[in-house]
Amino acid sequence: xxxxxxxxxxxxxxxxxxxxxxxxxxxxxxxxxxxxxxxxxxxxxxxxxxxxxxxxxxxxxxxxxxxxxxxxxxxxxxxxxxxxxxxxxxxxxxxxxxxxxxxxxxxxxxxxxxxxxxxxxxxxxxxxxxxxxxxxxxxxxxxxxxxxxxxxxxxxxxxxxxxxxxxxxxxxxxxxxxxxxxxxxxxxxxxxxxxxxxxxxxxxxxxxxxxxxxxxxxxxxxxxxxxxxxxxxxxxxxxxxxxxxxxxxxxxxxxxxxxxxxxxxxxxxxxxxxxxxxxxxxxxxxxxxxxxxxxxxxxxxxxxxxxxxxxxxxxxxxxxxxxxxxxxxxxxxxxxxxxxxx
Amino acid sequence: xxxxxxxxxxxxxxxxxxxxxxxxxxxxxxxxxxxxxxxxxxxxxxxxxxxxxxxxxxxxxxxxxxxxxxxxxxxxxxxxxxxxxxxxxxxxxxxxxxxxxxxxxxxxxxxxxxxxxxxxxxxxxxxxxxxxxxxxxxxxxxxxxxxxxxxxxxxxxxxxxxxxxxxxxxxxxxxxxxxxxxxxxxxxxxxxxxxxxxxxxxxxxxxxxxxxxxxxxxxxxxxxxxxxxxxxxxxxxxxxxxxxxxxxxxxxxxxxxxxxxxxxxxxxxxxxxxxxxxxxxxxxxxxxxxxxxxxxxxxxxxxxxxxxxxxxxxxxxxxxxxxxxxxxxxxxxxxxxxxxxxxxxxxxxxxxxxxxxxxxxxxxxxxxxxxxxxxxxxxxxxxxxxxx
Numbered sequence: 001x002x003x004x005x006x007x008x009x010x011x012x013x014x015x016x017x018x019x020x021x022x023x024x025x026x027x028x029x030x031x032x033x034x035x036x037x038x039x040x041x042x043x044x045x046x047x048x049x050x051x052x053x054x055x056x057x058x059x060x061x062x063x064x065x066x067x068x069x070x071x072x073x074x075x076x077x078x079x080x081x082x083x084x085x086x087x088x089x090x091x092x093x094x095x096x097x098x099x100x101x102x103x104x105x106x107x108x109x110x111x112x113x114x115x116x117x118x119x120x121x122x123x124x125x126x127x128x129x130x131x132x133x134x135x136x137x138x139x140x141x142x143x144x145x146x147x148x149x150x151x152x153x154x155x156x157x158x159x160x161x162x163x164x165x166x167x168x169x170x171x172x173x174x175x176x177x178x179x180x181x182x183x184x185x186x187x188x189x190x191x192x193x194x195x196x197x198x199x200x201x202x203x204x205x206x207x208x209x210x211x212x213x214x215x216x217x218x219x220x221x222x223x224x225x226x227x228x229x230x231x232x233x234x235x236x237x238x239x240x241x242x243x244x245x246x247x248x249x250x251x252x253x254x255x256x257x258x259x260x261x262x263x264x265x266x267x268x269x270x271x272x273x274x275x276x277x278x279x280x281x282x283x284x285x286x287x288x289x290x291x292x293x294x295x296x297x298x299x300x301x302x303x304x305x306x307x308x309x310x311x312x313x314x315x316x317x318x319x320x321x322x323x324x325x326x327x328x329x330x331x332x333x334x335x336x337x338x339x340x341x342x
Numbered sequence: 343x344x345x346x347x348x349x350x351x352x353x354x355x356x357x358x359x360x361x362x363x364x365x366x367x368x369x370x371x372x373x374x375x376x377x378x379x380x381x382x383x384x385x386x387x388x389x390x391x392x393x394x395x396x397x398x399x400x401x402x403x404x405x406x407x408x409x410x411x412x413x414x415x416x417x418x419x420x421x422x423x424x425x426x427x428x429x430x431x432x433x434x435x436x437x438x439x440x441x442x443x444x445x446x447x448x449x450x451x452x453x454x455x456x457x458x459x460x461x462x463x464x465x466x467x468x469x470x471x472x473x474x475x476x477x478x479x480x481x482x483x484x485x486x487x488x489x490x491x492x493x494x495x496x497x498x499x500x501x502x503x504x505x506x507x508x509x510x511x512x513x514x515x516x517x518x519x520x521x522x523x524x525x526x527x528x529x530x531x532x533x534x535x536x537x538x539x540x541x542x543x544x545x546x547x548x549x550x551x552x553x554x555x556x557x558x559x560x561x562x563x564x565x566x567x568x569x570x571x572x573x574x575x576x577x578x579x580x581x582x583x584x585x586x587x588x589x590x591x592x593x594x595x596x597x598x599x600x601x602x603x604x605x606x607x608x609x610x611x612x613x614x615x616x617x618x619x620x621x622x623x624x625x626x627x628x629x630x631x632x633x634x635x636x637x638x639x640x641x642x643x644x645x646x647x648x649x650x651x652x653x654x655x656x657x658x659x660x661x662x663x664x665x666x667x668x669x670x671x672x673x674x675x676x677x678x679x680x681x682x683x684x685x686x687x688x689x690x691x692x693x694x695x696x697x698x699x700x701x702x703x704x705x706x707x708x709x710x711x712x713x714x715x716x717x718x719x720x721x722x723x724x725x726x727x728x729x730x
Contacts, residue, residue, distance in 0.1 A: 036727040039415075039685065043524065044442035047435070048407075049449050049657050050615045050680040056524065057441065058685045060417030074727070084721040091717075111706070111714060113696065179552065194492075200551035202703065288501035288554040288699035299696065302387050303503070304412050304688030309725050 025319065032080055032312035034073040037066040073309070080313040087317075088112045114314070117291040118321075123206065124292070125274040125325070128213035132270055133263060135214060136221020141251065143222070144229045155226070162219035170212055170283025174199075177208060202289035209290055212280050217273065221266050228262045229255070264333055271325050276318065293318045377637055385409075393418040398623035401634040406618050407681045408688060410439070410447055415685050419446055419621040425635040437657055439619055449619035450642055451654040453578050454678060455498070455511060456613055456669035457603055462596040463490060463571040471598065475515075475541055475605040475612065478572060482548040485571045494571035495548035496564050499702070500557040506695035507614075508574075512538035514679055515605040515612020526686045526728040528719050530694075531712040537606055539701055539708040546702060554699055568593045574602070577673075580666030581652050599669030601676045611673050614681040617657070686728045693719040 001009070040062035046055040067073075082089040095108035109115045143154050161169065176183045177198045188196050198204045232255055240250050256263075278294035281287055287295060293314055300311040380400070382388070386409045392399035393413060405413065413419045421444040426433055439447035457478070459471055467484040470477075478495075485494040498504040510520065518534025521527060546553050550564070562579050564570050568590035580599050583589065602613035620638050622631050644660030651660075655667040663671055681687075693715045701711035723729040 035725045038730075039727045041526075041685070041728075045440075046442075046683055047438070047440040048680065049436045049452060049617050050674065052440075053680070053683075055441075055683050056526075056685065057411075057683075058415040060415060063415070064417060080725065083724070084717050085725075111700075111710075113718065179550065195551060197551040199555050202705075285500060285555040285557075287696075288703065299692070303692045304386060304408055305686075305692075305722075305726060306387075306390070307722055307725055310722070 028312045028315050030072070031308055032316050033075060033077060035076045035080060035309045036073050037063060037070070038074070039063055040066070076309070080309050081317070083310075084112065085310050086114045086313050088114060113291070113296060114293075114317075117293050117296050120206065120290045121275060121277060121292040121321075124210065124213060124277050125271060127210050128217065128274050129267060129270040131210075131214045132217045132221050133266060135218040136266070137225050137256075137259075139218065139222040140225035140229055141255075143226060155223070158222055159219045161215050162217070164216075166216060166279035167283050169216060170280040173208075173212060174284045199284070199286075205284070205286050205289035209277075209280050209284060209286060212284070213274065213277065216280075217270060221270070224262055224266055225259060228259045232258050264329060268326060268329050271329070272322055275322055275325060293321065389413065390416060390418065393623045393625065396625040397627070397630075398625040401623050401626050401630050402620050402638060403623065404618060404620050405447060406453075406616050407683050408616075408691070410619075410621065411683060411685055411688060413621060414441065414446065418624050420624040420631060421445060422448065422622060422635065425622070425632060429632075429636055430639050437619070439617070447619040447621045448638070448642075449617040449657055451618045451656050452670055452674065453576060453616040453618065453655065454613050454670045454673045455507075455574055455576050455602060456611070456673045457600050458565060458570075458573045458575055458583070458669070459598050459600060460571050460593070460596050461598050462592065463494070466490060471600055472572075473601070473603055475545070475603045478603055479544055479548075481572065482545075486548065491569065491571055493548060493550040493569070495545055495573065496550070496553065496556055496561045496570050497545065497574040498556055498558055498561055498576075499542070499546060499549070499553045500560070501554050501699040502695040503691065504557055504695070505554070505698055505702075506691040506693075508542060509538060509694050509698060510681070510691065511602070511613050512541055512605065514614060515602075515608050515610060516541075517606070517608045517610075520682065520687065520690055521684065526684075526723055528690065528716040530690075531709065531716050534606075535712050536708045539698070539711060541605055543702055543708075554702060565597075566590065566593060577655055577667070577670035580669060581654070584652075584666050599665065599672075601669065601672035602678060604676075609677065611676045611678045613673050613678045615674055615678050616681055686723055686726070689722045689726060689728070690715075690719050693722060 040059040041056050042059045043054055043056050046053050046057075081087055084091055091112055092109065095105055099105040099108060110119060139158055143151060143158065146154060164172070173183075175181050177187075178184050179188065179197055184196075184198060187198070188194055198208045236254050237250060240254050245253065276294045277292045278298065281290055281292060281295045282298075287299075291299075297311045297314045297318070300307040300314065385403070389400075389403045389405070389409065390412050393403060394416065398418075403413065403419070410419075423445050426438070426445060426448075433448065437449050438445045439449055457472070461471075463485060464471065464481065467481065467488050467490070469481045469484060472478045472481050482495050485491055497508055499508055513520070513530060513535050516534040516538050518532050518538065519529050522529045549556070556564075558576055558579060561570075561573055561575050562583060565573055565575070565583055566589040577599070583597060584594060584599075586594065602611035604610065605612045622634055626634075642658055644658070647656050647658050647660035648662075651662055652664050652666050655663070655670045697714040697718055698711055700706045700714075701708055706714075720729060
């Protein structure tokens with residue numbers, strides 16, 4: 001395609017990407033470098049149904065004047081990024097100086113909100129993603145081996161976990177794992193422990209969330225692999241059979257290499273999706289034991305006071321995190337692409 | 343609504359229906375105001391943006407002690423003195439939320455968390471209704487010892503806003519404070535703060551291990567299923583619990599709503615008082631403001647209050663306090679303090695809600711948890727310009 005034609009061809013997409021992706025990112029970056037103006041406070045008498053009090057309040061006119069003079073707020077540079085709510089550089093240095101062992105340093109780091117959230121986010125990403133790949137492939141191979149008549153129904157039911165909205169799916173499971181719910185009560189019976197609760201301990205909460213993540217995402221991997229399986233060349237498989245390859249060897253040396261581009265594709269999508277894990281934490285009310293980067297952005301933007309600067313800084317750090325995660329996969333794809341061209 | 347899980351939908355829906363006077367349909371209160379209502383549990387998160395628009399998206403926002411603060415901070419609501427003088431000159435002082443001499447909201451209902459007890463279970467263990475948390479612990483121990491229940495206690499301790507609120511109630515009951523007087527500097531890492539946390543931990547020894555997920559819906563369901571002997575819940579749940587719907591046999595007739603207990607030898611109940619009221623947006627025309635005010639006051643006239651008597655603890659003429667109001671009234675009369683209407687209280691509340699769970703899970707000391715809260719609060723307060 002001539003360059004000129006190509007340019008006009010992608011112009012609409014480029015414009016949309018600029019307006020809806022690039023500009024918002026620039027705006028978030030700018031916001032993350034600013035904090036609110038100094039609040040002008042005054043003490044006034046406040047009366048209500050429960051009597052009168054001297055209470056502090058914001059002098060809204062004086063504060064508004066400040067805000068109108070500098071609508072973005074006060075420039076704070078990277079101050080928000082290094083504060084305790086994010087990278088917490090001072091706290092990290094202090095923890096390093098004070099702790100006698102690495103374990104103690106680790107537990108102090110895990111006490112900082114950003115690192116606590118990052119730890120769960122990374123654990124979720126790196127545990128759920130491979131399990132989704134393996135389970136998705138296993139289901140796809142299983143369904144592919146079924147008689148034609150049964151496949152439609154099986155595919156439909158296998159896809160259900162992905163069709164259910166994440167928030168609803170996690171809420172349904174949240175009630176099922178309750179001590180009075182069907183899964184919770186069964187587990188108590190099986191382990192003969194009336195105190196067993198999947199919601200109470202951080203470890204079990206993490207496990208529950210991982211299981212939920214695999215349950216929710218495996219159908220996506222399954223359907224992509226299933227589509228890929230329809231394109232595996234019959235001749236190669238037959239040749240392998242004639243050479244005496246077992247079923248496992250055929251999967252290992254013929255099917256999986258053939259599906260490799262799909263593995264890369266699913267890995268990319270799953271890394272991105274899992275790194276911004278959010279809904280199950282809300283659905284399972286898991287924030288006491290597990291928070292994620294997306295969850296702390298949400299938490300900053302809720303409540304009586306919205307903390308935009310802080311939320312913006314976490315958003316920028318999330319974008320950086322996704323970029324770092326995807327780099328190895330993208331480099332690999334780029335090399336493959338170049339090799340094929342050459 | 344200041345509290346996400348508390349069903350305030352009922353009273354507020356009745357108010358907005360009555361204001362529109364025509365059920366859920368639209369009816370114009372003037373040429374430019376149409377009465378429609380958005381009753382969302384997310385109202386705290388949308389009200390600032392909605393009222394910042396010019397003209398404002400809503401002419402009125404229904405608020406509580408805490409959620410009025412961000413509207414005041416940004417100057418988004420207008421003084422009501424002229425409208426009251428013209429249309430409701432007899433409005434009692436009790437209903438006028440007066441800030442620096444100007445009425446900024448009209449309060450119409452009250453709420454507080456307090457003790458719910460099962461009189462039949464107390465009788466079984468031969469206990470009186472407790473008035474202090476220390477007595478509450480004794481009764482809970484007796485109930486467990488008698489083999490009646492393993493987990494006889496619940497309070498709203500879901501990590502987040504609920505847990506923050508329980509700590510605020512407890513530290514104020516202990517005689518502590520949230521901030522250094524007259525300043526935005528935190529003051530919770532105090533002996534009172536530690537004692538408050540330790541009391542919360544002691545109480546939750548008697549709660550189901552899932553207690554860090556308990557919001558109002560969960561505790562009400564536990565109460566109605568008959569699995570609890572005592573609980574600390576919102577007064578606004580009283581109507582729903584005492585009605586004939588959804589409770590196991592023997593629960594309703596043996597449920598008694600009493601004042602919040604005192605704690606640590608203090609003389610005020612460990613609870614905060616809340617009011618709910620309506621405000622009028624600043625960014626609307628005087629005619630719209632007037633029409634809105636008239637419509638809302640119309641929704642609060644005595645015959646409407648009488649017809650909806652048990653839906654809330656109303657602060658208005660026409661109301662006869664019944665059994666569902668007993669706990670809130672007793673808590674107020676015993677001298678509980680209102681929730682602090684400070685511009686930085688919301689930031690402290692968020693920090694408390696986020697940082698206290700680890701202590702209750704037994705993963706860190708009370709002092710460490712409180713130090714974490716203060717550090718998280720200071721970081722947020724610097725961001726928002728309250729601290730240097």
